[in-house]
Amino acid sequence: MTSEPIQLNRRRFVALGAAALAAPALAACGSGGSGSAKAQKGGTLYILLNSPELDDPATSQSLGISIIHLLHRSLTTWDTSGGGQPKVIPDLATDTGTPSDGGKTWTYKLKPGLKFSNGQVIKAADVKYALERSFDPALSQGLGYHKTLLAGGDKYKGPYQGKQLDSIEVQGDDTLVFHLNRPYGDWPWIASMPAFAPVPKASDPNPHTYVNHQVTSGPYVLTQYQKNKQGVLIRNKHWDKKTAAPGTGKADKIVISLNLNPDVINQRLISDSGNDQYAYTNGASVSAALLPKVNGNPTAKSRMVVSPSGALAYLVMNNRKKPLDQLKVRQAINYAIDKQAYQVASGGSVIGGNIATTLIEPGLNGYQKYDPWNAPVNGDVAKAKALLKSAGVSGLKLTLIADSSGSGVEAKTQAIQESLRRVGITVTIKMMDENSYYDTITNGKGDYDLHISSWLADFPSALGAIQPLFASDQIGNGNFNTALYSNPAVDKLINAAMGETDAAKAAAAWTAIDKRIQQDAPVVPLIYSKNAYMHGSKVAGFTIGQFPPYPNTLTVGTAG
Amino acid sequence: MPESATVPEPAKVPPGAEEAPAPLSPWRRALRQLVHDRAALVSTALIALLVIMAVAAPLLVKLEGQDPYTYHIGLLNQANGSGPKGILGGMSGAHWFGVEPLTGRDMFALVVYGAQTSLLVGLASTAVSIIIGAVVGTAAAFFGGWLDAVIGRTADVFLAFPGMIFMIALGIVVPQAFPRWLLLVIVIGFFGWPGFARIIRGQALSLVRREFVDAARTLGAGPGHIIFRELMPNLMAPIIVFSAISIPQRIGTEAALSFLGVGVPAPTPDWGRTISDATDWVQTDLMYLLFPGGALFLAVLAFTVLGDSLRDALDPRTRR
Numbered sequence: 001m002t003s004e005p006i007q008l009n010r011r012r013f014v015a016l017g018a019a020a021l022a023a024p025a026l027a028a029c030g031s032g033g034s035g036s037a038k039a040q041k042g043g044t045l046y047i048l049l050n051s052p053e054l055d056d057p058a059t060s061q062s063l064g065i066s067i068i069h070l071l072h073r074s075l076t077t078w079d080t081s082g083g084g085q086p087k088v089i090p091d092l093a094t095d096t097g098t099p100s101d102g103g104k105t106w107t108y109k110l111k112p113g114l115k116f117s118n119g120q121v122i123k124a125a126d127v128k129y130a131l132e133r134s135f136d137p138a139l140s141q142g143l144g145y146h147k148t149l150l151a152g153g154d155k156y157k158g159p160y161q162g163k164q165l166d167s168i169e170v171q172g173d174d175t176l177v178f179h180l181n182r183p184y185g186d187w188p189w190i191a192s193m194p195a196f197a198p199v200p201k202a203s204d205p206n207p208h209t210y211v212n213h214q215v216t217s218g219p220y221v222l223t224q225y226q227k228n229k230q231g232v233l234i235r236n237k238h239w240d241k242k243t244a245a246p247g248t249g250k251a252d253k254i255v256i257s258l259n260l261n262p263d264v265i266n267q268r269l270i271s272d273s274g275n276d277q278y279a280y281t282n283g284a285s286v287s288a289a290l291l292p293k294v295n296g297n298p299t300a301k302s303r304m305v306v307s308p309s310g311a312l313a314y315l316v317m318n319n320r321k322k323p324l325d326q327l328k329v330r331q332a333i334n335y336a337i338d339k340q341a342y343q344v345a346s347g348g349s350v351i352g353g354n355i356a357t358t359l360i361e362p363g364l365n366g367y368q369k370y371d372p373w374n375a376p377v378n379g380d381v382a383k384a385k386a387l388l389k390s391a392g393v394s395g396l397k398l399t400l401i402a403d404s405s406g407s408g409v410e411a412k413t414q415a416i417q418e419s420l421r422r423v424g425i426t427v428t429i430k431m432m433d434e435n436s437y438y439d440t441i442t443n444g445k446g447d448y449d450l451h452i453s454s455w456l457a458d459f460p461s462a463l464g465a466i467q468p469l470f471a472s473d474q475i476g477n478g479n480f481n482t483a484l485y486s487n488p489a490v491d492k493l494i495n496a497a498m499g500e501t502d503a504a505k506a507a508a509a510w511t512a513i514d515k516r517i518q519q520d521a522p523v524v525p526l527i528y529s530k531n532a533y534m535h536g537s538k539v540a541g542f543t544i545g546q547f548p549p550y551p552n553t554l555t556v557g558t559a560g
Numbered sequence: 561m562p563e564s565a566t567v568p569e570p571a572k573v574p575p576g577a578e579e580a581p582a583p584l585s586p587w588r589r590a591l592r593q594l595v596h597d598r599a600a601l602v603s604t605a606l607i608a609l610l611v612i613m614a615v616a617a618p619l620l621v622k623l624e625g626q627d628p629y630t631y632h633i634g635l636l637n638q639a640n641g642s643g644p645k646g647i648l649g650g651m652s653g654a655h656w657f658g659v660e661p662l663t664g665r666d667m668f669a670l671v672v673y674g675a676q677t678s679l680l681v682g683l684a685s686t687a688v689s690i691i692i693g694a695v696v697g698t699a700a701a702f703f704g705g706w707l708d709a710v711i712g713r714t715a716d717v718f719l720a721f722p723g724m725i726f727m728i729a730l731g732i733v734v735p736q737a738f739p740r741w742l743l744l745v746i747v748i749g750f751f752g753w754p755g756f757a758r759i760i761r762g763q764a765l766s767l768v769r770r771e772f773v774d775a776a777r778t779l780g781a782g783p784g785h786i787i788f789r790e791l792m793p794n795l796m797a798p799i800i801v802f803s804a805i806s807i808p809q810r811i812g813t814e815a816a817l818s819f820l821g822v823g824v825p826a827p828t829p830d831w832g833r834t835i836s837d838a839t840d841w842v843q844t845d846l847m848y849l850l851f852p853g854g855a856l857f858l859a860v861l862a863f864t865v866l867g868d869s870l871r872d873a874l875d876p877r878t879r880r
Contacts, residue, residue, distance in 0.1 A: 263840075288662060292845075348636070348642035421629065430736050
């Protein structure tokens, strides 16, 4: 990225692997799967969520398979039916985008005959307007990749004062041309994000209330919506199945219950009674304490789907603070950490996650298994002590800050504390409320020694795993280079890899960057966190692939 | 014991009271009654056990061959949510109370060391309350007038104050560097003084007009002498009774604060925090909750029963 920081999904950046809080993601098919009976058309589905509200497309940080896409279609979408890596496929557009000017300009043409839920024809100008409104300060929380990539986006403040963004060019009724400020190979993925879903200008007088009377392009419309309570989705009669991605829009009606306690959600799904037979969650992962209950009940066990992989949980060291600014001390901490203790604290290998050694998580193009430390899973205490000694550091005292609302935060932070106690480092755990925690780690002041984070890429490219966390322009201003890691050589490599439009070459470049960054040991990769989601006995098509670690809500249906 | 009456005499000699030829001192009498009170004996034994457990925690744990910090991941069932392997929370010859889910730390060590925190905070905060309450209460009674009024109203304000909320807020605001146990002692102790002060003021008021106080005053004793040498010794009985009754409350408050995450921080073992962690596991590893919960229950019960017995023995109105 250039000078402007990319704004990233804060909820995706879930402290301590509480990936359960992440914006609900939609569909994936493949390796982790149960309820594999074929999803039928019709019926009512129930989605049980811990999140309190539904998002406006502009404020959403959801992945391409999330609940928001039941209502809104973007230019492109994700095809997870293969079970491996998702593919980007056209949705409203006729193709995934035609690059020109070396990847700096991208052109899309809308499919003919597309209509909004109010019967109005969907035009290219509606997509342009939708993107423009995402620049309004009131709607700034959404995924922001396009905001830093579109030329002139840094100075644009949204359409509500009558200004337009010239780098989104509309040709006729159906053609969109995006002019970027740099070559960007992953733009087809960016075009799948919720902000690329059309919004008719006439229906959007006020950015704050649009969520309550959304005009939709997807298979459903929102008929009732009450924050903290529920949203009811019924069929959009203007949605044409022939233009849609295969397998979407099965159920006739979807009832989304909001703001439920995660344990309550899972207890209900274990019990599987009444309407809960038609229910599922993509937000409340089964907790470690509940797992024996699920495992002890064969029917419940068969209804739990565990993602093969997921968000990278990692220990962040403040690379600017003494003595963590010394490479040897950071290496020592890399050797000292007992990753297995962290894995166990997260619920174990089955639902907690697999031991991580790379920065790019499995399932992303560019992931290559390697281990720069070759230490046992529970650490190498002797080596860590020797490194600390040669760095001249003894009696080290460090503060680890944590978000008190994170799931299982006590056990996870204590696993780090105990790991470091073994090498003579005293860790004080400081619990903070969610808002002050995020402010502290993203304000760039570095008022901490350590914290634990969990990061899931926003689209299946290694770019999303590396650039937001390790590019030096991602320090402070609400961005997530919280290790305050800054290496001009790495910045240069990242910049080159971002412009690469050849997927294979880009993947190789990101793998090399992953290895290069770990030479500086700015963080300790802990585990690739898993999600374990339950569904009712009458839910079909509920599967989770390598990436993303969520079921595809677009293709889940009832089993009749 | 100095001076005449140590405990206010009963208003009336209860009918059927034995006519002792040589009257025992009230303290002796109380002791004799306690020795014959089975509940008092059992609770005293329990308290002694808890105190020994707390003081000798390092020894006991060494005897078991464990410590409260080391992880035993091999004893956890990773395939089933990382709870302990085996039945009853993983109880074995090596781990008498089993191991903790998610960490594999020794439960016996956690419970034994947890007694240190609970008893330390419970006893020390009571001492803080007594000292403040006794001084303030006696002063109010002795000097009377505006001082009495000010102290009385201040106590009212404190009693009406939502202490728990204040303690939680303080736990968040005070810098991490300040030792938590000390903060708990000070905060819980400070919020406990008005109760003591009121009771002691009431008792002291009835003593101030007694002859032995007048006598001391006539002989030229100053307020310091009268308060500390004449009044205090006679206030010992209510102080002891009230302390014994309030210790369990304080142990409970400490556990509650730790339960809410503003108590003693990890890794220092603490019953409240362990109970908080264990609530998630009630359905799948009950032992995790039973040991620290049982220890807390016994501690609170023992102090409460002893407090009742002490009141029976020392308070003349309830003397049998």
